[in-house]
Amino acid sequence: xxxxxxxxxxxxxxxxxxxxxxxxxxxxxxxxxxxxxxxxxxxxxxxxxxxxxxxxxxxxxxxxxxxxxxxxxxxxxxxxxxxxxxxxxxxxxxxxxxxxxxxxxxxxxxxxxxxxxxxxxxxxxxxxxxxxxxxxxxxxxxxxxxxxxxxxxxxxxxxxxxxxxxxxxxxxxxxxxxxxxxxxxxxxxxxxxxxxxxxxxxxxxxxxxxxxxxxxxxxxxxxxxxxxxxxxxxxxxxxxxxxxxxxxxxxxxxxxxxxxxxxxxx
Amino acid sequence: xxxxxxxxxxxxxxxxxxxxxxxxxxxxxxxxxxxxxxxxxxxxxxxxxxxxxxxxxxxxxxxxxxxxxxxxxxxxxxxxxxxxxxxxxxxxxxxxxxxxxxxxxxxxxxxxxxxxxxxxxxxxxxxxxxxxxxxxxxxxxxxxxxxxxxxxxxxxxxxxxxxxxxxxxxxxxxxxxxxxxxxxxxxxxxxxxxxxxxxxxxxxxxxxxxxxxxxxxxxxxxxxxxxxxxxxxxxxxxxxxxxxxxxxxxxxxxxxxxxxxxxxxxxxxxxxxxx
Amino acid sequence: xxxxxxxxxxxxxxxxxxxxxxxxxxxxxxxxxxxxxxxxxxxxxxxxxxxxxxxxxxxxxxxxxxxxxxxxxxxxxxxxxxxxxxxxxxxxxxxxxxxxxxxxxxxxxxxxxxxxxxxxxxxxxxxxxxxxxxxxxxxxxxxxxxxxxxxxxxxxxxxxxxxxxxxxxxxxxxxxxxxxxxxxxxxxxxxxxxxxxxxxxxxxxxxxxxxxxxxxxxxxxxxxxxxxxxxxxxxxxxxxxxxxxxxxxxxxxxxxxxxxxxxxxxxxxxxxxxxxxxxxxxxxxx
Numbered sequence: 001x002x003x004x005x006x007x008x009x010x011x012x013x014x015x016x017x018x019x020x021x022x023x024x025x026x027x028x029x030x031x032x033x034x035x036x037x038x039x040x041x042x043x044x045x046x047x048x049x050x051x052x053x054x055x056x057x058x059x060x061x062x063x064x065x066x067x068x069x070x071x072x073x074x075x076x077x078x079x080x081x082x083x084x085x086x087x088x089x090x091x092x093x094x095x096x097x098x099x100x101x102x103x104x105x106x107x108x109x110x111x112x113x114x115x116x117x118x119x120x121x122x123x124x125x126x127x128x129x130x131x132x133x134x135x136x137x138x139x140x141x142x143x144x145x146x147x148x149x150x151x152x153x154x155x156x157x158x159x160x161x162x163x164x165x166x167x168x169x170x171x172x173x174x175x176x177x178x179x180x181x182x183x184x185x186x187x188x189x190x191x192x193x194x195x196x197x198x199x200x201x202x203x204x205x206x207x208x209x210x211x212x213x214x215x216x217x218x219x220x221x222x223x224x225x226x227x228x229x230x231x232x233x234x235x236x237x238x239x240x241x242x243x244x245x246x247x248x249x250x251x252x253x254x255x256x257x258x259x260x261x262x263x264x265x266x
Numbered sequence: 267x268x269x270x271x272x273x274x275x276x277x278x279x280x281x282x283x284x285x286x287x288x289x290x291x292x293x294x295x296x297x298x299x300x301x302x303x304x305x306x307x308x309x310x311x312x313x314x315x316x317x318x319x320x321x322x323x324x325x326x327x328x329x330x331x332x333x334x335x336x337x338x339x340x341x342x343x344x345x346x347x348x349x350x351x352x353x354x355x356x357x358x359x360x361x362x363x364x365x366x367x368x369x370x371x372x373x374x375x376x377x378x379x380x381x382x383x384x385x386x387x388x389x390x391x392x393x394x395x396x397x398x399x400x401x402x403x404x405x406x407x408x409x410x411x412x413x414x415x416x417x418x419x420x421x422x423x424x425x426x427x428x429x430x431x432x433x434x435x436x437x438x439x440x441x442x443x444x445x446x447x448x449x450x451x452x453x454x455x456x457x458x459x460x461x462x463x464x465x466x467x468x469x470x471x472x473x474x475x476x477x478x479x480x481x482x483x484x485x486x487x488x489x490x491x492x493x494x495x496x497x498x499x500x501x502x503x504x505x506x507x508x509x510x511x512x513x514x515x516x517x518x519x520x521x522x523x524x525x526x527x528x529x530x531x532x533x534x535x536x537x538x539x540x541x
Numbered sequence: 542x543x544x545x546x547x548x549x550x551x552x553x554x555x556x557x558x559x560x561x562x563x564x565x566x567x568x569x570x571x572x573x574x575x576x577x578x579x580x581x582x583x584x585x586x587x588x589x590x591x592x593x594x595x596x597x598x599x600x601x602x603x604x605x606x607x608x609x610x611x612x613x614x615x616x617x618x619x620x621x622x623x624x625x626x627x628x629x630x631x632x633x634x635x636x637x638x639x640x641x642x643x644x645x646x647x648x649x650x651x652x653x654x655x656x657x658x659x660x661x662x663x664x665x666x667x668x669x670x671x672x673x674x675x676x677x678x679x680x681x682x683x684x685x686x687x688x689x690x691x692x693x694x695x696x697x698x699x700x701x702x703x704x705x706x707x708x709x710x711x712x713x714x715x716x717x718x719x720x721x722x723x724x725x726x727x728x729x730x731x732x733x734x735x736x737x738x739x740x741x742x743x744x745x746x747x748x749x750x751x752x753x754x755x756x757x758x759x760x761x762x763x764x765x766x767x768x769x770x771x772x773x774x775x776x777x778x779x780x781x782x783x784x785x786x787x788x789x790x791x792x793x794x795x796x797x798x799x800x801x802x803x804x805x806x807x808x809x810x811x812x813x814x815x816x817x818x819x820x821x822x823x824x825x826x827x
Contacts, residue, residue, distance in 0.1 A: 226343050
C-alpha cells in the first residue's frame with residue numbers, strides 16, 4: 001500500500017505549500033474550467049507552462065507527478081484504440097492491412113490525453129502541497145456562503161478532518177487484525193469460497209467493533225472538552241489571503257480569459 | 267469545601283442492572299482522591315457521570331456546590347477536565363497544536379490569545395518541541411501529555427484521570443504520574459484518579475473503593491487498607507508492604523501496620539535494633 | 542525443537558524515506574520448555590522479534606529456525622500454516638479478534654482453519670474455555686456481549702484450542718485489573734509447568750517477569766543485549782538500574798533492608814521465603 005501517490009500530502013517547505021488553501025482550490029477550479037475550452041495546442045502549451053511553473057515552485061519532484069499519472073496510461077491506450085476504430089474522418093495517415101488510421105482519430109485522442117494529464121497535474125499539485133486539515137478549512141470557508149441556505153459547512157469540515165485524522169490509525173488496526181487472524185490460520189490469499197468469506201468476515205467484524213469503540217471514545221472526549229455541534233465556537237486557524245495568493249488566483253483568471261480568447265476570438 | 271459531592275447517584279446502561287447503584291461520596295477541594303475497584307465495578311461510569319458525559323437516572327451531583335444539570339452543563343464542563351484511558355481516541359487535532367486548540371475553540375477563546383495559551387501549556391507538559399507533530403509520530407505517553415495540556419488550558423478546578431496511565435509503558439506511566447502530582451501540589455488542583463496502581467493509591471489523600479456499582483469502602487489509605495479482608499473480598503490487591511506483613515505474621519512477627527515500604531523498613535529497623 | 546534467530550535483521554520500508562531498522566543482526570536462542578520474558582522500551586523491537594516466530598514477519602536478512610522450518614527473506618508462504626498451528630501468537634488486546642456468533646464457534650475457528658474436523662474442534666474449544674476459567678454456560682453466548690476481561694479469556698482460549706507447542710504472548714495482561722492479570726499469569730504458568738508449553742512473553746511488568754518467568758531477554762535498539770536467568774537478572778537491582786527500570790517491589794524492599802544492615806541472600810524470590818528471612822533476623826536480635 002506504500003506506493004499510493006495520488007492524493008497524498010508531501011511535506012515540503014515551498015511558497016506553494018505556504019499558500020492559502022482557498023486560493024489553491026479556487027485556482028484549481030478555474031484552471032480546470034480553462035482546460036475545457038478548445039484553445040488548441042498553443043492554449044494547452046500555455047497552461048502546461050503555467051502548471052509546470054507552479055510545480056517547480058512547489059519543489060515537488062517531476063518523478064512524483066509522473067507516478068501519479070501512470071495509473072492513467074492504460075486508460076489512454078484504450079482510448080486511442082477505440083478512437084482509431086471508430087473515427088474515420090480526416091486524412092489517412094497509415095494503412096495496416098484492412099485498418100486505416102485517420103488523422104482526426106489521433107488528434108482527438110491526443111487532445112483528450114493532454115487534457116487528462118493536465119488535470120492530473122493540477123489536482124496532484126493541490127493535494128501534494130496542501131495539508132488535509134488546511135484543505136478542510138479551505139472547503140469550510142468556501143462553503144461558508146452556503147451556510148445561509150442550510151449547508152452545515154463547519155460540521156462537514158469537522159467530519160472530514162476527523163476522518164482524515166483516523167485513517168492512519170484504522171490502517172494500523174486493520175494490519176493488526178489481519179496478523180491476528182493469520183495467526184489463527186486464516187488464509188487471505190487462497191482457499192474455497194466459503195473459507196474466503198469467513199476470512200473476510202473475521203476481518204470486517206472486528207474492524208467494525210473497534211471503529212465503533214473508537215467513535216464512542218472520541219464522542220466522549222469531544223464532548224468533555226466542550227464540543228457541542230451547532231454551538232458557536234471560535235477558530236484557531238484563520239486563513240488569510242496574502243499577495244501571492246491573490247497573484248495565483250489572478251494568474252488562473254488570466255489563463256481562463258486567455259483560453260476563451262484563443263477558443264472563440266483568435 | 268467539597269469539590270465534588272455525589273448523593274444517591276444511580277445509573278444504568280440497560281434496564282436490568284444498575285452500573286452505579288445509590289453511590290454517595292464526596293471529594294475535598296484540593297485533595298488527591300483515588301477510586302479503585304476491579305474492572306466492571308462501576309468506577310468509570312461514576313467518572314463519566316461526574317463529568318456530565320452520561321445522564322443519571324436519579325440522585326444529585328454537585329460540582330463546587332453547583333448542581334450538574336442541563337443548565338449548568340457548559341459551566342461545569344469548564345470546571346472539570348477529564349483525561350481518558352486510550353491515548354489515540356482522545357487526540358482530536360491533526361497536530362499537537364491543533365489538539366490543544368480544540369478545547370479553546372469550543373470555549374470560544376479569542377483566536378489572538380490562543381497561540382500564547384497553547385505554548386504555555388505545551389511547555390507545562392514538556393511538549394514544546396513537538397507542537398507541530400502529528401499523533402502518529404508521538405508515543406502513547408506523549409499523547410497523554412497533550413491530553414493533559416488540552417484539559418489544563420481550560421483552567422479547570424478538578425481533573426479526572428480515568429485510568430489515564432494504564433495503556434502506557436513504565437516510562438510513560440512514570441512521567442504522567444509525576445505530572446499529575448505536579449498539578450496537584452503546585453497548582454492545588456483537585457485530582458480524582460481512577461486507577462489500578464496500588465502505589466498511587468497508597469500516596470493519595472483519600473480512597474473510594476467500589477464494587478458492583480456501589481461504594482464498598484471509603485477513607486484515607488491507612489483506613490481502607492486496615493481492612494485487608496474486605497478488600498480481598500471485592501477482588502482488590504493489597505500494597506506490597508501489607509502483603510509482606512501478612513507473611514511476617516505467619517512467621518510469628520507482628521509489626522505496627524505500615525502501608526508503605528519505607529514505613530515498614532523503618533519499623534523493622536526499630537525492631538531489629540531493640541534488644 | 543530449536544527456536545533460533547541467526548543474524549536476523551528486519552528493516553521496514555526499505556528504500557523509502559520511512560526506512561526503519563527494527564531488528565539488527567539478532568542472534569538469539571529461546572530455550573525449549575522455558576517461560577521467557579522479552580522486555581525493553583517501546584520501539585526496541587520486541588514485537589517485531591516475536592512476530593517472526595510464526596512467520597507473520599519474515600527476516601529481511603538472516604534466518605529464523607523454528608522446529609523444522611527455516612524462515613528466510615522472500616520465502617513462499619506455502620507450508621507456513623502448519624507453523625502457525627505449532628506457534629500460537631496472542632496479540633496485544635486480543636479481544637479485538639473476536640467475530641463469531643458464539644464463544645464456542647469463535648474458539649474453534651482456529652482449529653477448524655488448521656483442518657481439525659468441526660466436532661473435534663468444538664471439543665478442543667470446550668476444553669480451552671475451561672482452561673481459561675469460564676464455564677460451559679458461556680459456550681453459546683455472543684463473544685461481543687462479554688465483559689472486557691471475559692473477552693480477553695475467550696480470545697486466548699482461541700489460541701490455546703490450536704494446541705500450540707510454543708505460545709507467544711504480546712503483553713497479555715495489558716488493561717486487565719490486578720486480579721484478572723494474576724489469574725491470567727497463573728494460567729500461563731500452569732500451561733508452562735504442567736503442559737510443558739514453551740512460552741515467550743513480551744511484557745513491561747517486572748513483577749510478572751520476577752514472579753513467573755525463567756529467563757529474560759532484554760531488547761535495546763533492535764538487538765538483544767542481555768539474555769540470562771530471572772534468578773541472575775534480579776539477584777540485586779543492578780541490571781534494572783542500568784536499564785533504568787523499577788525493580789520488583791520485593792527487590793526494592795530487600796535492597797532497602799540490606800542498606801540498613803539486614804543480611805539477605807540473592808536467591809530470595811518469594812514472599813514467604815523473604816518473610817522467613819526477615820523474621821529470623823529480627824527475632825535473633827530481639
